[in-house]
Each structure stands twice: as C-alpha cells, then as structure tokens.
Amino acid sequence: MQPHVGLLASPGMGHLIPAMELAKRLLTHHRFTVTVFIVTTDSTTTRSHILQYTSSLPSLNILILPPLDISHKLGPDATLAARVGLTMFDSLPSLRSSILSINPRPSALIVDLFGTLAFPMARDLGMLTYVFITCNAWFTAVTVYLPVIDKQMEDRHVYHHEPLRLPGCKPVRFEDTLEPFLFRDGPMYEGYLKAAKDIISADGILVNTWQDLEPAAVKALMDRDVLGGIPERAVYFVGPLVRGREAKPEEKREEVLRWLDEQEVESVIYVSFGSGGTLSAAQIAEVAWGLELSEQRFVWVVRPPVEEDVSGSFFQVKGRKELERLDYLPEGFVERTEKVGRVVPLWAPQAEILGHASVGGFVTHCGWNSTLESLGNGVGMVAWPLYAEQRMNARVMVEELGVAVRVEGLESESEGGVVGREEVGKVVRRIMVEEEGKRIRKRAKELKVSGEKAVSEFGSSHHSLCLMTKDFLNYVEAQSL
Numbered sequence: 001m002q003p004h005v006g007l008l009a010s011p012g013m014g015h016l017i018p019a020m021e022l023a024k025r026l027l028t029h030h031r032f033t034v035t036v037f038i039v040t041t042d043s044t045t046t047r048s049h050i051l052q053y054t055s056s057l058p059s060l061n062i063l064i065l066p067p068l069d070i071s072h073k074l075g076p077d078a079t080l081a082a083r084v085g086l087t088m089f090d091s092l093p094s095l096r097s098s099i100l101s102i103n104p105r106p107s108a109l110i111v112d113l114f115g116t117l118a119f120p121m122a123r124d125l126g127m128l129t130y131v132f133i134t135c136n137a138w139f140t141a142v143t144v145y146l147p148v149i150d151k152q153m154e155d156r157h158v159y160h161h162e163p164l165r166l167p168g169c170k171p172v173r174f175e176d177t178l179e180p181f182l183f184r185d186g187p188m189y190e191g192y193l194k195a196a197k198d199i200i201s202a203d204g205i206l207v208n209t210w211q212d213l214e215p216a217a218v219k220a221l222m223d224r225d226v227l228g229g230i231p232e233r234a235v236y237f238v239g240p241l242v243r244g245r246e247a248k249p250e251e252k253r254e255e256v257l258r259w260l261d262e263q264e265v266e267s268v269i270y271v272s273f274g275s276g277g278t279l280s281a282a283q284i285a286e287v288a289w290g291l292e293l294s295e296q297r298f299v300w301v302v303r304p305p306v307e308e309d310v311s312g313s314f315f316q317v318k319g320r321k322e323l324e325r326l327d328y329l330p331e332g333f334v335e336r337t338e339k340v341g342r343v344v345p346l347w348a349p350q351a352e353i354l355g356h357a358s359v360g361g362f363v364t365h366c367g368w369n370s371t372l373e374s375l376g377n378g379v380g381m382v383a384w385p386l387y388a389e390q391r392m393n394a395r396v397m398v399e400e401l402g403v404a405v406r407v408e409g410l411e412s413e414s415e416g417g418v419v420g421r422e423e424v425g426k427v428v429r430r431i432m433v434e435e436e437g438k439r440i441r442k443r444a445k446e447l448k449v450s451g452e453k454a455v456s457e458f459g460s461s462h463h464s465l466c467l468m469t470k471d472f473l474n475y476v477e478a479q480s481l
C-alpha cells in the first residue's frame with residue numbers, strides 16, 4: 001500500500017501554489033498517495049486555478065472545503081493574519097469530517113504556517129504532523145527561535161530598533177522586521193508565538209528553499225544546538241517548488257503572451273504585486289507615470305486601489321466586472337502606452353510570463369513564491385516589499401544574492417507617502433538597460449541552474465525529501481507492527 005499524506009492549504013495563492021507543487025512532487029517522485037485539502041473564501045476562483053494541476057495528474061485527490069464568510073466576525077480593521085487564522089479555525093470541523101470520510105485515511109497531515117491550528121485534531125486521529133514553510137530559511141530560523149529568544153534582546157529590537165540577533169544567522173534589521181514585532185502587545189504577536197511553538201512540536205519541518213541559496217540559515221536550522229527546540233533531522237529543505245510553464249495550444253494562449261512573442265529578448269519589465277498586494281490610488285498613479293518615464297516595454301497586472309491596506313486584495317469582496325475597470329489609472333495612460341505595454345486587470349499567467357524570453361525584469365512585492373518563480377526563470381527583480389516577511393526576502397535578494405535592486409522611499413510609503421514616479425522610472429531603467437541590470441540577470445541565471453540542480457535526482461532538495469519519506473515510512477511500519 002502506498003503511503004498516504006494529506007496537505008492542508010490555507011487561503012491565498014502564495015499558500016496554494018507551493019502546496020500543489022509539493023503534492024505533485026510527493027505523488028510523482030516519491031510514490032505517495034496525496035490528498036490536498038484547500039481552505040478558501042472563493043471556491044470558484046480556486047477551482048479554476050487548480051485545473052492545470054488535476055488535468056495532468058488525475059490521481060491527485062483535491063478536496064475544496066466549503067468556502068467560509070467570516071466578515072461578520074471581524075471588524076474592518078482586522079489584520080490579514082487574523083482573517084486567515086479565523087478562516088482556518090472555522091474550517092476545522094469540515095477538515096475533520098473530510099479526513100474521516102477517506103478510506104484509507106492519510107497517515108500524516110502537512111500544513112502551512114496558518115494550518116498548525118489543525119495539529120490537535122490530526123494527532124487525535126493518529127496522524128503525524130508536518131509544517132511546510134512556504135518562506136525562506138531565514139524566516140524559518142526567526143520563527144523557531146522565537147519561543148526561546150532572549151526577551152531583553154527582543155525589547156531592544158522592538159523599542160530601540162536594534163538588530164534582532166539570531167544564532168548562526170544574520171541579524172534582522174528593524175526596518176526589515178516581521179509585523180508581529182511591531183504589534184508585540186497584541187493578538188498578532190501572540191498568534192505568531194503560538195504558531196512558532198506548534199511548528200517546533202511538529203514531527204518535521206519542510207522549507208521551500210535549498211542549501212546553496214541560504215547556506216548559513218540552512219546550517220543553523222540543521223544543527224539542533226544552535227537555535228534550540230528542533231529535533232534531530234526534522235528539517236527538510238525541499239525547494240525550489242514553483243509552478244512550471246503550462247504548454248497551451250496557440251488558440252488558447254492569453255493575449256499578453258502573444259504580445260510578448262512580438263517583443264525583443266529581455267526587453268519587457270513585468271510588474272505585479274501578487275494576488276493579495278494592493279497600492280493606494282496615489283501610488284498606482286505614480287507607478288503608471290514612472291513606467292512612462294522609464295521608456296521601457298512593460299506588462300502590468302493591476303488591481304483597484306485600496307487605501308491603507310497593502311494586502312487589500314487578499315480577501316476580495318467586489319464583483320469581477322467591477323474589479324476589471326481601469327478608471328483608476330491616469331487619464332489616457334492605457335491609450336498612450338498601447339504600443340509599448342499591456343495593462344492586465346487582476347490576474348496574468350505569471351509563470352508563463354516570467355518564463356518568456358522577452359521578459360528581462362520583474363517589479364515584485366517579494367512574496368517568496370514570486371521570488372522563487374523569478375529565480376527559477378533567471379529574471380532579475382525590482383524589490384518592492386509590502387507586508388509579511390517580504391522585507392526580509394527583499395534584503396536577501398538585494399544584499400546577499402545580488403539579484404535585485406530595491407525601490408527607495410518605501411519607509412515614507414508606510415507613513416502615508418508614496419514612491420515617486422522618478423524613483424519608479426529610475427529603478428526600472430536600472431534593471432532593464434544599465435550595466436547593473438546585466439550583472440543581476442547573469443546572477444539570476446546562475447541561481448536558476450542552482451535551483452534546478454537542487455531538485456534534480458541527485459540534488460540536495462531531492463535527497464532531503466527522500467529522507468523525509470524514509471522517516472515517514474519507518475513510522476508507518478512501526479505503527480503496523
């Protein structure tokens with residue numbers, strides 16, 4: 001009998017996509033039976049995004065749990081973490097009944113950062129528990145170290161803005177810190193601390209990165225004596241797990257891809273702030289004017305402005321037709337730029353765009369999924385972090401790996417200001433036409449090869465997932481004796 005695992009994906013494409021990629025790898029390379037449980041607020045949209053996975057892998061079991069509306073339970077100022085956390089908590093009864101309906105039931109449950117709420121239920125059903133961290137190893141190190149951190153050092157970080165020092169890793173500068181530290185006396189911090197304790201109690205931790213990308217953080221996480229609380233050989237580095245390009249007949253390819261076919265190699269900048277990222281009306285206008293000033297060809301995925309909420313598209317309630325209107329862009333922008341750019345409302349086939357030969361740069365919010373997709377296609381980045389751990393990701397890409405330039409002025413943006421059009425135009429030209437951009441693209445292509453090697457048959461990430469498989473099978477065998 002094949003080993004059977006369940007994967008629980010919390011809302012958001014940044015969680016769903018890595019979960020689906022992990023499921024595919026367990027199914028096709030490690031002979032697992034896999035059931036993916038998807039928590040969503042919009043089952044129709046989610047179903048359309050996963051069709052590409054299930055069409056080629058009919059043996060992959062997908063269960064979309066009934067969508068939930070939690071809007072009446074939280075105030076309008078509730079944080080993204082609170083919304084996702086409550087959605088996951090309210091989904092637990094449906095998850096339990098779904099697991100009990102499967103025969104044979106999964107022997108393990110793999111969850112993301114927001115899914116650790118399911119651990120008591122999974123253990124009650126006799127399942128092993130794993131966490132799949134869809135962020136980098138540095139973020140993982142901060143998280144597992146949190147329960148044992150020196151509180152005086154944490155005070156100096158929070159109140160005096162000193163760097164947060166981590167054993168075996170680079171320190172976290174206050175300007176790059178995680179949001180829970182900014183609200184240390186509130187529920188966001190308490191929720192993060194509880195999740196951290198749940199994570200180090202798991203039977204294993206999987207991280208969507210690879211050893212050669214983050215050697216110091218990986219080494220710290222592999223040594224149980226450095227950060228504390230991590231069982232021996234319980235951390236598995238299995239990345240990069242990212243979407244591949246989907247081959248489509250010409251008549252089914254999106255118009256933006258056909259437009260890209262007509263452009264010169266590495267001549268187009270791709271602009272997207274992720275499935276949840278949003279900008280203010282004033283900031284959207286400055287991005288538009290900046291793209292014009294740069295005089296570069298572009299593809300820009302746009303969403304309506306949301307004031308004072310950079311993750312405002314994560315839980316979207318407006319109708320699609322309303323969202324596709326472009327009347328918030330500067331007057332005449334679309335018409336003036338129709339020969340050099342494409343404005344795409346709401347969604348674009350990102351994997352295919354980043355993999356297109358004509359794309360030479362990516363203005364990104366630095367979500368880890370988008371970051372890995374960019375590296376996986378050898379595309380340099382303009383780092384424009386918005387929320388969550390994205391500032392940490394940006395620092396890694398800019399200062400350590402040399403595959404991105406960073407937008408200046410984001411600190412004023414967080415205080416209600418905007419990044420001006422001159423800065424937008426400048427960073428786009430830096431990545432697209434200056435010598436710096438050429439060096440960045442060269443380095444990104446080197447990391448593309450490194451990532452491909454890691455997940456190949458003899459690579460470090462493939463080997464790590466084999467270890468996880470072996471440990472899991474030993475447990476299942478011991479339980480059957």
